[in-house]
């Protein structure tokens with residue numbers, strides 16, 4: 001009898017891609033947001049980087065599409081305990097955008113915003129070094145409006161509330177400030193492998 005990896009060791013009990021306290025949502029991609037889904041015409045969408053940068057820059061839909069494309073293939077994890085394996089997202093790396101905007105030495109945190117008013121805070125180290133994107137495609141199709149289309153942020157190594165839907169900009173700051181869910185009790189960083197769900201975790 002053939003013994004495959006799936007039938008040996010720990011993996012039988014628990015998929016090693018699953019952070020503690022999470023379950024595999026399989027084919028389902030739950031939709032979660034606190035505001036009404038906005039209708040955003042890509043022709044009017046912009047993304048701006050401001051705050052502690054030498055070159056504050058705003059990109060249009062056409063301008064971000066002219067930048068080098070970057071793809072994420074991997075898993076996502078929501079604090080409400082679902083995880084989803086093997087997702088593919090395409091857009092542009094935040095490294096590319098920050099290379100243009102030129103963060104200043106004192107920039108240590110970022111606030112990501114949606115045009116709806118939703119915000120979430122992130123340390124600079126979590127959005128640089130190939131760990132964060134703005135994306136307009138999911139699994140080979142245009143990002144659905146309900147999942148943040150035309151463009152959302154993607155920071156897949158942190159809980160998914162850090163991935164702002166209908167993203168409109170990023171402000172770089174010297175100090176940490178709390179965003180929407182963080183002010184409401186969620187963790188300032190949100191690492192699923194450390195189970196940083198709530199303030200104090």
Ligand SMILES: Nc1nc2c(c(=O)[nH]1)N[C@H]1C(S)=C(S)[C@@H](COP(=O)(O)O)O[C@H]1N2
Nearest residue numbers: 031032033034078114118147160161163165
């Ligand atoms: N603008 C906005 N972005 C948001 C949210 C939100 O309420 N508004 N919710 C966050 C949370 S809690 C999660 S789990 C994911 C859900 O993304 P999905 O609906 O595409 O699964 O979006 C994140 N980004």
Ligand SMILES: [Mo]
Nearest residue numbers: 078079080161
């Ligand atoms: Mo979430």
